Every structure is written in C-alpha cells, then in structure tokens.
Amino acid sequence: MTPRPTIIDCDPGTDDAIALWLALASPELDVRLVTVAGGNVGLDRTTANARAIVALAGRAIPVVAGAERSLMAPFRAETAVHGDDGLGGVRLPEGPPLAPGIAADAIRALLRSAPARSVTVVGLGPVTNLALAFATEPALVDRVAEIALMSGAWSEGNITPAAEFNAWNDPEALAMLLGLGCRRSMATLDLTAQALVTPQVIEDLARHQGGACWQATLAILRALPPSRRMGHRGFPLHDPCTIAWLLAPKLFGARDAHAEVDCGPGPGRGRTVIDRWDRLRRPPNLMLQETLDSTGFFTLLAERIARLP
Ligand code: RIB
Ligand code: CA
Numbered sequence: 265m266t267p268r269p270t271i272i273d274c275d276p277g278t279d280d281a282i283a284l285w286l287a288l289a290s291p292e293l294d295v296r297l298v299t300v301a302g303g304n305v306g307l308d309r310t311t312a313n314a315r316a317i318v319a320l321a322g323r324a325i326p327v328v329a330g331a332e333r334s335l336m337a338p339f340r341a342e343t344a345v346h347g348d349d350g351l352g353g354v355r356l357p358e359g360p361p362l363a364p365g366i367a368a369d370a371i372r373a374l375l376r377s378a379p380a381r382s383v384t385v386v387g388l389g390p391v392t393n394l395a396l397a398f399a400t401e402p403a404l405v406d407r408v409a410e411i412a413l414m415s416g417a418w419s420e421g422n423i424t425p426a427a428e429f430n431a432w433n434d435p436e437a438l439a440m441l442l443g444l445g446c447r448r449s450m451a452t453l454d455l456t457a458q459a460l461v462t463p464q465v466i467e468d469l470a471r472h473q474g475g476a477c478w479q480a481t482l483a484i485l486r487a488l489p490p491s492r493r494m495g496h497r498g499f500p501l502h503d504p505c506t507i508a509w510l511l512a513p514k515l516f517g518a519r520d521a522h523a524e525v526d527c528g529p530g531p532g533r534g535r536t537v538i539d540r541w542d543r544l545r546r547p548p549n550l551m552l553q554e555t556l557d558s559t560g561f562f563t564l565l566a567e568r569i570a571r572l573p
Contacts, residue, residue, distance in 0.1 A: 267294035268384045268409065268510070271371055273330070274503070275303020275389030276313040278346045278354075278484045282569070283388055283414075283503035284314070285477045288321040289568040292511050293384070295325055297374050299367035302332035303389040303433070304342040305350040310389075313350050315359030320477050322573040327359070330367025330393035334434035342429065345488070345499075352487030354480055368396035375404040384510060387413040387441070388503040390430050395437035398444055408446040413438075414506040416523065416536030417453035418552075422493060424531065428453050432534030435527045442523060448550040450523065451505040452536065455516075458556040459505050461485055462498035465562060474570030481569050501565075508561050509553055515564070517555035520548035 270293045274280040280303075287293050300307065300314045307329055314327045333339040347353050363370070371393065375383055385408055387394055398405060414430060415438060421427040431438050442448070466485050472478065490496040509516055522544060526535040538552060 265292065267292060269378060269382055270295045270384045270386060271297045271299065271374060272386045273299045273301065273367070273389065273391065273393050274314065275301045275310045276317055277303060277310065277350055277389065277503065278352050278488060279501050279503040280388050281313065281317045281351060281484060282481050282501065282565070283507045284317045285321055285481060285569045285572060286504050286507045286565055288318070288323055289572045290511050297370055298325055298327045299330050299371060299393050300327065301330050301389045301392055302339050304346050304429070305348065306339060306341060307332040309350045311362055315362065316356035319359035320356055320480065320573070326363035326370065328363050328365055328367045328370040331396065334390055334392050335395065335436045342423065352484050354483045354487055356480060367393035368400065371397035372401050372404060375407040378407045380406050381409050383407050384409050385411045386506060387411065387415065388506060390433035391415070391437045391441050392434045395440040399440060405444045405446050410447045410449060411441060411444070412506050412510055413448065413450045414456070414503050415450055415452070416525070416538065418536070418538040418540060419454055421535065422453055424534065426532045427534030428536070431525055431536050435525045435534045438525045439527055442525065442549055449509060449553065450550050451502070451509060451553045452538070453500070455553045455556055456500040456502040456505050457494065458558050459501040459561055460494060460498045460558065461488070461501050465498065469562060469566050472566040472570045475573045477572035478570045504565060505553070505556065505561070508564055512560065512564055515557040515560045516553045518551050518553045521550060521552040522546040522548050523550055
C-alpha cells in the first residue's frame with residue numbers, strides 16, 4: 265500500500281485534534297502539511313494547538329498559519345463547544361514554532377510539486393485557506409486526488425437553525441470548493457451524529473491502553489459537554505469521521521449527490537442544500553457519506569491513536 269500524500273487544513277478544535285491524531289497514526293496517509301484557520305477560537309489558539317498536537321504525536325510536519333477570518337466576514341469567536349482554548353481545557357506541551365509562510369502559498373507549493381491526481385486535501389474547518397489556494401492557481405486542482413470535507417448538513421444546522429459551523433463560517437469559500445473539477449467527499453452533521461460519544465462509549469474507549477496522545481484524546485472526550493441537539497445523550501465527534509472515510513470507507517454508506525451552499529445574507533446563510541434523491545437533476549459534485557458503522561469507527565479510532573507516543 266502506498267500512503268496517500270495528504271494536506272490537512274483545520275482549526276483545532278477538540279475534534280480536529282482527535283482527527284489529526286487519527287491521521288498521524290495511520291499508515292494509509294502520508295500527512296505532509298497541516299494548515300490552520302481561525303475557526304472557532306482564533307488563529308493564536310488554533311495554531312498553538314495544531315503545533316502542540318503534531319508535536320505530541322512525535323512528528324515534524326510543517327504547520328502553517330492561514331486565514332483568521334472568512335473571505336467576507338470578520339472573525340467571530342464561538343467558544344461554547346471547544347472552550348476558550350479550543351481543547352476543552354486539556355493542556356498539551358508547547359510544540360515547535362510555526363513553519364514560515366502563509367497557508368494558501370504552502371498548499372499551492374506542495375500541489376505544484378506533486379504528480380497529477382495524487383494529493384488528498386482534507387478540510388476540517390472553514391475552508392478559507394483551501395479556497396484562497398485554488399482561487400489563485402486553479403490549474404492545481406489536477407493534482408488533487410480527493411477533497412474530503414467535514415461540512416454542512418442535509419437536515420438542520422448546529423450554529424444556526426439552517427447551517428453547520430464550517431459551512432456557515434465561510435460559505436463563499438465552500439461554494440468555490442464545490443465548483444472545482446475534482447473528486448470530493450463530505451461528512452455532514454447528519455453523518456457525524458452517528459459518531460455519538462456517550463458516557464458508555466467513553467467507558468469502552470478507556471479500556472484501551474495508549475500513550476500521551478491517547479490519554480489526551482480521552483481527556484478531551486471527558487471534557488466535552490453533551491449536546492442539546494443530541495438530546496444530551498452525548499456529542500458528535502465530527503472531524504475524525506472525515507479521516508475515517510479515507511482509512512476505512514467500508515465503515516460508511518455513501519452516495520453521489522449534488523450540493524450547493526446558500527451564500528445569501530438571510531437566515532439560511534451557510535445552509536447546504538443537498539439533493540440526495542436527485543430531484544434537481546444536476547450532476548453530482550460530491551460523494552455524500554450517509555451512514556456510519558459507529559462501533560467500527562470507535563474501534564478504529566482507539567486502535568490507531570493508542571499506537572501513537
Ligand atoms: O460543525 C462541526 C465543525 O465545527 C467541526 O469541524 C468542529 O471542529 C466544529 O468547530
Ligand atoms: Ca474543525
């Protein structure tokens with residue numbers, strides 16, 4: 265098996281942290297670059313967290329800072345889920361400094377040096393950095409094997425009634441990515457609701473022995489509040505679903521679908537309109553993940569992250 269060269273654009277973020285560790289623990293992925301957006305808690309925190317997460321895994325992958333804010337709106341902090349520090353109060357040892365440069369430049373440089381259709385691009389936050397990279401050098405889309413996103417919802421949102429956080433934070437950037445001519449996949453809120461972390465799931469996961477990354481994973485899971493949207497039964501572990509799709513697609517049920525994002529100014533801003541039943545007769549623009557084998561997912565998560573230092 266040849267590992268897939270991979271770029272991860274993220275905004276850590278409790279679930280981003282766990283997604284990064286899952287990716288870094290997995291031989292199927294060759295993570296070559298981590299780029300960071302401001303996301304929920306702002307670039308100072310998300311870059312410090314990304315540096316610490318990568319270092320705790322014992323890896324020396326460049327971490328490059330990108331956009332604090334979205335293309336069309338100022339930065340808006342949203343600390344309810346991840347806490348003020350973005351990691352639910354779980355302290356990690358400081359990582360090495362950021363790599364120099366700006367995320368969009370680093371993404372383009374890596375793609376430029378890659379063969380056609382070879383690089384997997386993962387988006388775990390608002391996709392501003394990715395949109396800037398492709399808007400400024402669109403020909404590089406031919407280097408992309410797949411863009412794998414955690415974004416959107418076909419039912420209700422989690423930041424507004426209509427919109428999921430990543431899509432709502434930068435809908436213009438998401439619209440740009442949805443229009444690129446390459447393979448795409450998407451884990452929406454409807455999928456990640458099936459990766460529900462309940463007290464029982466945490467108890468089961470805690471039976472696995474592991475190093476510092478696994479201990480930090482368990483600490484993060486214990487720190488997160490149950491979600492009102494999930495009836496307080498637990499909380500959805502969003503971003504690791506996108507990585508799990510790349511590692512074990514057999515855990516998922518998926519279908520081709522056409523998706524658009526509402527970029528209007530009203531209450532629907534950021535809403536993803538996903539045509540699961542081909543009512544609009546538009547060509548599919550992504551592989552939509554619909555169902556998840558949650559037992560298989562949590563087993564994969566534990567077995568992989570427990571291998572890390
Ligand atoms: O809506 C879920 C997304 O926003 C995830 O990427 C998570 O990190 C959150 O902030
Ligand atoms: Ca995220």
